[in-house]
Amino acid sequence: xxxxxxxxxxxxxxxxxxxxxYIDNRDDYFSPTSAGVEELAANISRVAKVLGLTGxxxxxxPSGVSMKLxxxxxxxxxxxxxxxxxxxxxxxxxxxxxxxxxxxxxKMVENILNVTSAAMANGVPVLPDDDATExxxxxxxTRLHRYRERNAAIVKRKKASFFRKHGxxxxxxxxxxxLKVYGERGAGFIECHHTKPVSELNAGETTKLADLVxxxxxxxxxxxxxxxxxxxxxxxxxxxxxxxx
Ligand SMILES: [Zn+2]
Ligand SMILES: [Zn+2]
Numbered sequence: 274x275x276x277x278x279x280x281x282x283x284x285x286x287x288x289x290x291x292x293x294x295y296i297d298n299r300d301d302y303f304s305p306t307s308a309g310v311e312e313l314a315a316n317i318s319r320v321a322k323v324l325g326l327t328g329x330x331x332x333x334x335p336s337g338v339s340m341k342l343x344x345x346x347x348x349x350x351x352x353x354x355x356x357x358x359x360x361x362x363x364x365x366x367x368x369x370x371x372x373x374x375x376x377x378x379x380k381m382v383e384n385i386l387n388v389t390s391a392a393m394a395n396g397v398p399v400l401p402d403d404d405a406t407e408x409x410x411x412x413x414x415t416r417l418h419r420y421r422e423r424n425a426a427i428v429k430r431k432k433a434s435f436f437r438k439h440g441x442x443x444x445x446x447x448x449x450x451x452l453k454v455y456g457e458r459g460a461g462f463i464e465c466h467h468t469k470p471v472s473e474l475n476a477g478e479t480t481k482l483a484d485l486v487x488x489x490x491x492x493x494x495x496x497x498x499x500x501x502x503x504x505x506x507x508x509x510x511x512x513x514x515x516x517x518x
Contacts, residue, residue: 278329279328279329280328280329280331280332280333280337281321281326281327281328282361283341283361283363284320284321284324284326284411284412285363285367285407285409285410285411285412286320286324286385286411286412286413286414287317287320287321287333288341288363288364288367289367289371289378289381289382289385289410289411290313290316290317290320290382290385290386291313291317291338291341291342291345292345292367292368292371292372292378293375293378293379293382294309294313294342295342295345295346295349296372296375296378297375297379298342299349299351299352301342303339303342303343304339305334305335305336305338305339306335310335310338310339310342311335313338314333314334314335314337314338316386316389317333317338318332318333319386319389319390319393320385320386320389320413321333322393323388323389323392323393323413324412324413340357341360341364343356343357344356344357344358344359344360344361344364345360345364345368347360348360348364348365348368349368349372370409370501377472380472380473381410381414381472381473384414384472384473384474384475384476385410385411385413385414387475387476387477388413388414388417388474388475388476389413390476391476391477392413392476404494404497405419405497405498405502406497406498406499406500406502407500408471408500408501408502409471409500409501409502410471410472414471414472414474415471417474417476418467418471418474421467421474421480421484422464422465422466422467422485423465424480427465427480427482427485428465428485430482431465431482431485431487432461432463432465432487434482435487441453442461442462442463442487443463443487443489444463444487444488444489444492445486445487445488446488446489446492446505446508446509446512447489447491447492447512449489449491449492451463451489463487463488463489464487464488464489464490464493465485465486465487465488466485466486466487466488466493466496466505467480467484467485468484468485468486468504468505469484470504471502486505488508492508495508495511496508
């Protein structure tokens with residue numbers, strides 16, 4: 274018996290690119306032969322390719338993309354025509370998260386497409402065994418964030434600059450000092466977190482020392498363990514002062 278083949282599910286990244294187009298063209302019929310839908314399908318195919326997805330001949334073709342746009346229409350409270358209601362849950366989640374702020378969505382999608390172009394030109398940074406939950410903003414910007422904060426050269430400079438100022442290394446949220454707790458083995462150990470909002474990350478920028486904050490492994494994990502990722506303010510506010518060691 275041959276297994277029935279199907280195309281892989283749409284990622285957050287691809288949905289966001291489609292949602293941005295939907296909002297710009299809310300009253301369109303989204304004909305698969307229109308120039309706009311064809312161009313959108315080409316963009317989404319590039320994003321999917323960079324994410325390592327492949328599929329059948331119908332993979333992210335204009336008909337499929339047109340259906341996705343009509344799925345979004347069925348989530349659109351401003352629209353009386355029904356669209357195609359048999360979509361997936363992620364459409365509603367992303368609609369609720371992003372449709373209210375189309376300007377921010379557009380900027381984010383521009384960044385996703387920029388990162389896609391850069392990745393097609395230079396190869397995507399692959400980070401295996403990453404325990405971070407994918408950010409609300411999708412896999413490509415997640416990878417860029419994780420890549421930036423693990424860049425050995427800038428991390429080294431950040432630690433050196435912090436050490437010069439404070440005379441030791443510690444978590445900027447809780448003060449946890451690995452050297453103090455674990456002895457020599459913890460000397461020089463601390464993680465770096467990139468504080469720039471993920472939606473604003475773009476290819477080709479260099480990380481500034483001011484973009485980074487030192488966090489212990491626990492705090493850093495808590496930032497990335499669920500969606501949406503915590504901002505620094507949310508991390509600081511979450512810490513129960515009584516529990517502080
Ligand atoms: Zn981080
Ligand atoms: Zn910490």
